[in-house]
Amino acid sequence: MSSSFDESSRNLAAPRENVISPTTRRLKIACVIHSLDGGGAERVMAGLASRMASRRHDVVLITLDDGTCQRHPLSDAVRWQPLNVLSTENRKVSLVTRLRRLREAISSGGFDVVLSFCDSTNLLVMLATRAMRPRVPIVLSERSDPAHQSLGRVREWLRDRMYPQADAVIGLSDDVAETLKSRMPISPIVIASAVESPPENYAALRAASHRPQSSGESESPQPIRLIAIGRLEPEKGLERLLGALAVLDETGDGADWRLKILGDGSQMASLQSFARERGIEARIEFCGWEQSVWPHLAESDVFVLPSHYEGFPSAMLEAMAGGLAVLAVDAGGGVRSAIRHGENGWLVENAVEPLIDGLRTILSDPHLRTRLAASAPEVCDRFGWDAMLDAYERVLINVQKTMPSDPPA
Structure with missing residues (x-):
């Protein structure tokens, strides 16, 4: 079975709109993940980006891959921007190149907020946006428990120092939040993933x-x-x-x-x-x-x-x-x-x-x-989608509201 979709597979039916309030500010959101070629984290990101777009936010999905393999449906209301900087066995891409391309994509997008998924991608986003002006608030979503899944000594050292610089860090469960709090001076927000309901048939x-x-x-x-x-x-x-x-x-x-x-x-x-x-x-x-x-x-x-x-x-x-x-x-x-x-x-x-x-x-x-x-x-x-979407939307809106203005040049 092929792991790639034809173009029609990108379509996702618009979810029921459930805006937090009629006066909620519409955000321009950059969602960043390594790819849509995978399991639970990729499924949640595709569903979350699509549903935020249904609430009339301007959503751009930035992936590190070339966009040829898509295992999860994505709303046509979401603009998908593959960067083609994912290293593979057959094609090595330097860290400098990945950081430069990611920084360009974020800095040129005029985003109100960045939402990043998964540990290694979170580190890339934090490194790519260091000292960027104007500064964009960053929300990191940790999709696994660092107590069980190590990134290696160097990247674990970086995680302990980069995550506290984010504007908010989200963990999937109390266990994940406790692991993060035990390692670094942050107060993670716990937002569980949503479960997909069975199809009509x-x-x-x-x-x-x-x-x-x-x-x-x-x-x-x-x-x-x-x-x-x-x-x-x-x-x-x-x-x-x-x-x-x-x-x-x-x-x-x-x-x-x-x-x-x-x-x-x-x-x-x-x-x-x-x-x-x-x-x-x-x-x-x-x-x-x-x-x-x-x-x-x-x-x-x-x-x-x-x-x-x-x-x-x-x-x-x-x-x-x-x-x-x-x-x-x-x-x-x-x-x-x-x-x-x-x-x-x-x-x-x-x-x-x-x-x-x-x-x-x-x-x-x-x-x-x-x-x-x-x-x-x-x-x-x-574990419904509405509850998860409301929680993510509140976090994104709050970090954007509370971000201090950049000092004059």
């Missing part, structure tokens, strides 16, 4: 894939359909998920199951090899990256989050919104914010043995799966 898709067996069909029970979604990278814990499922098979106390994995990354080949070695290859489907997760969620029973650490797991929240039972390890960040153990999900300690026990429990208890699935969609009420 989702209920019909789910009903069709969960219909009861007719009298003429086999009475043998159907396999329990598991699904995991995420980058195939070590931090996502997919190898320990496969290992846990293999243990259940080897001990003979696991129900019949099938696992679908959505996502791509550097571990694809090693995970496939691991599944073969443990004798569970025939029960696992590696789907690669998918444009939409909803058809796959509709035909699944249980979503599993085996990550070693998380910022705010969008895929898990979408699974809950879609009415799946969820089994998650306590990977920090937004996981424990979203899941109330035993009510709307099943939360286990962040280790292999608790994951095995959790799988054993949820696979063997259909009544538990039904109860968790029925309560899971309430996350849409707690």
